Amino acid sequence: MSTPAGPRKQLRPTDVKRLNRDWRRRTEGRLGLLVESVTQPFNMGSIIRSAAVFGVEHLWLAGNAIHPDHRNVDKTALGTERLVSWEHAGTAAEAAAAVRKQGLRLVAIELTGDALPLHEAPLDGDVCLAVGGEDHGCSPALLAAADAVAYIPQIGRVGSLNVAVATAIALAEARRREWAAP
Numbered sequence: 001m002s003t004p005a006g007p008r009k010q011l012r013p014t015d016v017k018r019l020n021r022d023w024r025r026r027t028e029g030r031l032g033l034l035v036e037s038v039t040q041p042f043n044m045g046s047i048i049r050s051a052a053v054f055g056v057e058h059l060w061l062a063g064n065a066i067h068p069d070h071r072n073v074d075k076t077a078l079g080t081e082r083l084v085s086w087e088h089a090g091t092a093a094e095a096a097a098a099v100r101k102q103g104l105r106l107v108a109i110e111l112t113g114d115a116l117p118l119h120e121a122p123l124d125g126d127v128c129l130a131v132g133g134e135d136h137g138c139s140p141a142l143l144a145a146a147d148a149v150a151y152i153p154q155i156g157r158v159g160s161l162n163v164a165v166a167t168a169i170a171l172a173e174a175r176r177r178e179w180a181a182p
Helices: 011-025 041-053 094-100 139-145 164-178
Strands: 031-036 060-061 086-088 105-109 127-131 149-153
Touching: 031 041, 031 094, 031 164, 041 164, 060 094, 094 105, 094 127, 094 139, 105 139, 105 164, 127 164
Parallel strands: 031 060, 031 127, 060 086, 105 127, 105 149
Antiparallel strands: none
16 A cells, blocks of 8 residues: 655645536436435434535425424534425325426335345435434335335444434435446
């Protein structure tokens, strides 16, 4: 393993913009996000920020999900809520129908008996990931409406992840899969 000549330096803002532009050029798949009954502003702000980072084209809210324009969401969204279009689409079934109307396959992130490990889930092409509330996860109605269900393998002694963290991992995997495709 070789070491760089001289000390490593963080990229300047213009270099970061150039790097991000290069990754955008490699991105063709449409990525959506359905958020059901996430009620904590911190979680919603983190989810929105991750959605903006990974180029989510639209955010569908269902159930009693807190709205991105709630005053406390911006504490973690840090202004990114203006970069992701969103709508409250009603119930989980109504939100799933809205997702399908846009031509996206719906993949719920949840622990179910038939869930696939995230790295094996059908995340190719135009896809919308769905996550559920902090305490109960995806509702039975959302799971019934999903085309597939995936889970994030975990080897530690904790049985679940925070919804915002799980969302970021799933969004990153969807993009990684696209970028790694031949």
